[in-house]
Amino acid sequence: MNNLARMTILTLFLGAAETAAITFITKYSKQSQFIYMVMAILVYGLVIPYGIFKTLDYSNIATINLLWNVLTTVSVILISCVYFGDKITNLHLISLFLGIASISVLYLAER
DSSP: OOHHHHHHHHHHHHHHHHHHHHHHHHHHHHHOOHHHHHHHHHIIIIIHHHHHHHHTTTSOHHHHHHHHHHHHHHHHHHHHHHTTOOOOOHHHHHHHHHHHHHHHHHHHHHO
């Protein structure tokens, strides 16, 4: 497996981890079950730093952070709509499109 594939997999992991943490925080705010806050703290305190550490072996922090943030933004918008029933506005749709476009451009830049 080449460095681009490893960076992509690890960055997807970071995006999924942060999306999970945000979901835990949202569930805690709606249900007040302390386990959700504990899970968010564990993900933000242990899982994400480890993921960043491992991902830095394959790319620079600027590229990783941009990909990770775009992935998280896209996934949180989708999760909020599907899982929490939030409404998606036209601005959300534009941000989703631009997020996917920027992931594509960065992927090409790393090749």
